[in-house]
Amino acid sequence: MEEKKRSSFSGRIGFVMAAAGSAVGLGNIWRFPYLAAKYGGGIFLLVYILLAVTLGFSLMVSEIALGRKTKLSAIEAFSTLNKKFKFLGILASAVPVIILPYYSVIGGWVAKYMVVFMTGGSAQAAQDGYFSQFISAPVEPAIWFVLYIIATAVIVLLGVEKGVEKASRILMPLLVVLSVIIAVYTSVQPGALEGIKYYIMPDFSKFSVKTVLAAMGQMFYSLSLAMGIMITYGSYLKKDGDIEASVKQIEIFDLLIAFLAGLMIVPSVFVFSGGDESQLQTGPGLMFEMLPKVFDSMPFSNVVGAVFFVLVLFAALTSSISLMETVVSIVQDKLHWSRKKSSIAVLIFTIAVGMLSCLGYGPLSFISVFGMAFLDFFDFISNSVIMPIVAL
Numbered sequence: 001m002e003e004k005k006r007s008s009f010s011g012r013i014g015f016v017m018a019a020a021g022s023a024v025g026l027g028n029i030w031r032f033p034y035l036a037a038k039y040g041g042g043i044f045l046l047v048y049i050l051l052a053v054t055l056g057f058s059l060m061v062s063e064i065a066l067g068r069k070t071k072l073s074a075i076e077a078f079s080t081l082n083k084k085f086k087f088l089g090i091l092a093s094a095v096p097v098i099i100l101p102y103y104s105v106i107g108g109w110v111a112k113y114m115v116v117f118m119t120g121g122s123a124q125a126a127q128d129g130y131f132s133q134f135i136s137a138p139v140e141p142a143i144w145f146v147l148y149i150i151a152t153a154v155i156v157l158l159g160v161e162k163g164v165e166k167a168s169r170i171l172m173p174l175l176v177v178l179s180v181i182i183a184v185y186t187s188v189q190p191g192a193l194e195g196i197k198y199y200i201m202p203d204f205s206k207f208s209v210k211t212v213l214a215a216m217g218q219m220f221y222s223l224s225l226a227m228g229i230m231i232t233y234g235s236y237l238k239k240d241g242d243i244e245a246s247v248k249q250i251e252i253f254d255l256l257i258a259f260l261a262g263l264m265i266v267p268s269v270f271v272f273s274g275g276d277e278s279q280l281q282t283g284p285g286l287m288f289e290m291l292p293k294v295f296d297s298m299p300f301s302n303v304v305g306a307v308f309f310v311l312v313l314f315a316a317l318t319s320s321i322s323l324m325e326t327v328v329s330i331v332q333d334k335l336h337w338s339r340k341k342s343s344i345a346v347l348i349f350t351i352a353v354g355m356l357s358c359l360g361y362g363p364l365s366f367i368s369v370f371g372m373a374f375l376d377f378f379d380f381i382s383n384s385v386i387m388p389i390v391a392l
């Protein structure tokens with residue numbers, strides 16, 4: 001980071017696209033729908049939107065402003081405010097370190113499904129039990145995970161993020177278009193109406209503290225808040241940018257993609273499960289279990305599935321690149337290592353820690369941390385514990 005001399009974004013669009021590229025990712029497409037399904041559908045959606053436009057909005061504005069004012073990255077920015085806040089900077093930096101490994105595990109799942117559809121495996125992927133068989137296998141998920149994180153590391157090491165970001169400027173709008181088509185398709189299937197109702201109409205009897213906690217954790221996650229990312233982006237911003245207008249655009253994009261992903265996935269539980277609503281509780285595997293069923297019932301299922309997962313892979317990559325860069329710059333700042341050495345160290349660390357999450361559903365499934373599989377545990381500690389503390 002330091003050698004880059006804090007280059008500035010050329011214009012407001014550049015800033016918005018970079019921040020949106022970091023915000024829009026698996027959080028929107030993979031995490032949001034399974035949480036919405038689990039925590040009561042419409043009521044979760046409502047609480048989430050309310051939180052995002054109030055707390056989320058002001059937090060993002062203040063993070064960006066903090067970065068712009070101090071022109072520093074997270075750790076130093078907090079300590080500039082007040083020496084006592086230094087530990088917040090450290091906590092905030094711990095979050096991407098925890099997220100990157102398991103994020104890459106999910107990224108690997110996406111890559112696997114992309115290849116399955118590319119090779120004409122739509123019918124197979126749509127079968128019950130296909131996903132659970134895949135993630136509980138001893139070797140295959142680990143291979144996809146390692147491939148994914150190596151791809152991320154190569155992009156970071158070669159410094160070709162700009163190219164990926166450029167590609168994603170074209171691909172992200174495509175993702176929106178394809179998502180609309182798939183969501184409309186799901187919505188007109190028999191049985192979908194009940195699912196749409198569940199997803200959109202708030203049922204206040206399902207409201208609980210858990211709904212709020214889950215929605216808040218998701219808001220931090222999806223908007224990349226409370227982990228120094230937005231502070232870093234803010235530090236590249238010129239003095240005269242209109243922060244509030246930019247944040248509005250980033251939030252609209254982020255909400256739109258999450259909402260569409262939910263609309264594709266949540267009602268499909270009602271369409272394809274034959275009335276078995278316990279499937280709403282599936283958790284992290286929901287997208288990988290439901291979407292292949294949706295695709296397989298469509299014409300050109302392999303093409304639709306392949307294109308969809310390519311787009312998701314790009315959304316995921318732009319986020320994991322940004323995550324990895326954050327971690328690398330923390331290592332660089334702290335240990336004064338070169339960028340290359342830091343990147344390789346981060347890669348090795350990520351593979352080691354991510355392997356726990358990866359094998360946590362298979363060979364290591366006998367181990368649980370506070371009753372959770374590794375991946376769920378890392379997800380919980382970062383989004384539901386550390387981030388709220390930093391944000392407060």
Ligand code: TRP
Pocket residue numbers: 022023024025026027028096099220221222223224225227229319320322323326
């Ligand atoms: N917001 C990203 C998503 O929705 C995930 C994420 C969380 C992230 N924190 C981040 C991405 C920090 C980049 C940097 O998928």
